[in-house]
Amino acid sequence: xxxxxRMNDVKTHRKRDIFxxxxxxxxxxxxxxxxxxxxTDIGAHEIFLGQVRxxxxxxxxxxxxxxxxxRDMALERMTAIREEAFTKWPxxxxxxxxxxxxxxxxxxxxxxxxASAPHRQSAxxxxxxxxxxxxxxxxxxxxxxxxxxxxxxxxNT
Amino acid sequence: xxxxxRMNDVKTHRKRDIFxxxxxxxxxxxxxxxxxxxxTDIGAHEIFLGQVRxxxxxxxxxxxxxxxxxRDMALERMTAIREEAFTKWPxxxxxxxxxxxxxxxxxxxxxxxxASAPHRQSAxxxxxxxxxxxxxxxxxxxxxxxxxxxxxxxxNT
Amino acid sequence: xxxxxxxxxxxxxxxxxxxxxGTPTLELSAxxxxxxxxxxxxxxxxxxxxxxxxxxxHRMVIGNxxxxxxxxxxVLPPFAGG
Amino acid sequence: xxxxxxxxxxxxxxxxxxxxxGTPTLELSAxxxxxxxxxxxxxxxxxxxxxxxxxxxHRMVIGNxxxxxxxxxxVLPPFAGG
Numbered sequence: 370x371x372x373x374x375r376m377n378d379v380k381t382h383r384k385r386d387i388f389x390x391x392x393x394x395x396x397x398x399x400x401x402x403x404x405x406x407x408x409t410d411i412g413a414h415e416i417f418l419g420q421v422r423x424x425x426x427x428x429x430x431x432x433x434x435x436x437x438x439x440r441d442m443a444l445e446r447m448t449a450i451r452e453e454a455f456t457k458w459p460x461x462x463x464x465x466x467x468x469x470x471x472x473x474x475x476x477x478x479x480x481x482x483x484a485s486a487p488h489r490q491s492a493x494x495x496x497x498x499x500x501x502x503x504x505x506x507x508x509x510x511x512x513x514x515x516x517x518x519x520x521x522x523x524x525n526t
Numbered sequence: 527x528x529x530x531x532r533m534n535d536v537k538t539h540r541k542r543d544i545f546x547x548x549x550x551x552x553x554x555x556x557x558x559x560x561x562x563x564x565x566t567d568i569g570a571h572e573i574f575l576g577q578v579r580x581x582x583x584x585x586x587x588x589x590x591x592x593x594x595x596x597r598d599m600a601l602e603r604m605t606a607i608r609e610e611a612f613t614k615w616p617x618x619x620x621x622x623x624x625x626x627x628x629x630x631x632x633x634x635x636x637x638x639x640x641a642s643a644p645h646r647q648s649a650x651x652x653x654x655x656x657x658x659x660x661x662x663x664x665x666x667x668x669x670x671x672x673x674x675x676x677x678x679x680x681x682n683t
Numbered sequence: 684x685x686x687x688x689x690x691x692x693x694x695x696x697x698x699x700x701x702x703x704x705g706t707p708t709l710e711l712s713a714x715x716x717x718x719x720x721x722x723x724x725x726x727x728x729x730x731x732x733x734x735x736x737x738x739x740x741h742r743m744v745i746g747n748x749x750x751x752x753x754x755x756x757x758v759l760p761p762f763a764g765g
Numbered sequence: 766x767x768x769x770x771x772x773x774x775x776x777x778x779x780x781x782x783x784x785x786x787g788t789p790t791l792e793l794s795a796x797x798x799x800x801x802x803x804x805x806x807x808x809x810x811x812x813x814x815x816x817x818x819x820x821x822x823h824r825m826v827i828g829n830x831x832x833x834x835x836x837x838x839x840v841l842p843p844f845a846g847g
Binding site: 395396398399400402403405406407408409410411412413414415416417418419420421422423475476477478485487489493496497500 | 552553555556557559560562563564565566567568569570571572573574575576577578579580632633634635642644646650653654657
């Protein structure tokens with residue numbers, strides 16, 4: 370049986386790969402921003418960026434986080450989150466998500482959620498909600514590498 | 527009489543010029559993001575960007591907005607907003623604001639509010655609050671240039 | 684030193700207000716913001732139909748306020764930043 | 766076609782759980798997720814002290830759930846994305 374085609378299939382239903390090897394480059398973010406210049410119905414962009422913190426755990430400083438994932442499940446969860454976001458904020462023009470895998474050093478960027486909309490309210494609310502959902506629902510694992518070579522497994526609270 | 531010196535004078539009390547001539551370049555935003563890599567106490571960046579929309583007003587499309595300001599008052603208001611933001615979110619690491627003056631074409635960026643903090647909640651709340659305050663309190667004026675050469679004075683609602 | 688209302692003071696105009704006045708500044712005499720509004724209406728055609736606010740020394744004035752002529756006075760149309 | 770519990774199935778392990786097991790996959794026989802937990806504890810030392818969840822076909826399992834051996838089963842430590 371053919372699945373029902375909805376009008377917003379193109380923007381919501383593709384199972385995109387959000388994962389990138391290594392840190393997210395600020396120049397990549399600039400490119401992502403610049404691409405929206407042709408969408409003159411957009412009035413507001415909201416961007417969240419996660420940066421690896423040099424936390425001190427039991428007196429030892431975190432030097433990097435090594436991220437891994439259960440990729441198939443994560444992408445399936447992400448597709449569901451994306452669809453729900455477009456249902457909650459139908460005015461949203463687009464939503465871009467990237468998460469790093471591999472070793473990301475303190476000070477480097479590991480996470481980006483970028484929403485655009487005609488007005489700021491949708492973009493703002495969507496980014497906040499999507500960031501929170503990704504942190505809670507996506508099977509992504511982080512090994513905090515501390516100075517001297519040990520590690521501690523990170524957990525979102 | 528000497529003014530009382532507070533610990534956070536450096537980060538909150540400078541009267542900075544937030545205004546830039548012309549649109550905000552995505553490459554400039556990338557540079558601003560990249561500069562934070564040395565601040566390894568930061569875990570979250572939240573960025574709001576305003577983009578000029580090609581709204582259709584009485585059947586005529588907006589091609590650009592020409593921004594002007596009452597600069598001295600705007601910068602004084604901005605300093606007060608900045609101080610209040612750092613009081614409300616003491617955990618915030620930094621706050622960068624830029625607003626364009628002159629002619630900004632549809633699709634170009636005219637406004638940036640960029641907050642960083644150890645955790646996402648402060649950065650998120652501060653950006654939302656600062657964006658709203660700037661729109662309500664700063665004497666900035668916008669002339670929407672429509673196709674054919676006429677104009678309409680914009681007003682925030 | 685009390686200033687007489689006959690000494691003119693420089694009033695800054697912005698956006699739509701400056702456009703309607705045809706100038707970014709006016710020299711007017713007024714001993715209060717309410718009196719200033721009357722003077723402005725004499726100089727700017729159709730001002731009564733426009734929304735505007737008076738700022739004195741970078742602060743929005745609510746209600747009436749006396750002026751001594753040494754303040755920085757501005758006439759501001761609705762804000763449109765962001 | 767009912768599968769016997771003696772046929773082993775491949776269980777995916779992640780993060781801290783994979784580290785403790787010393788492998789990213791285990792071959793185990795279990796007719797339910799509760800039985801799977803017992804089998805896992807036999808193979809992974811100190812598992813009882815760890816927080817983990819079972820996902821079946823990419824969905825988190827709450828409570829017990831029968832397994833037919835054709836599902837994709839994974840053992841997940843706490844998430845740390847973002």
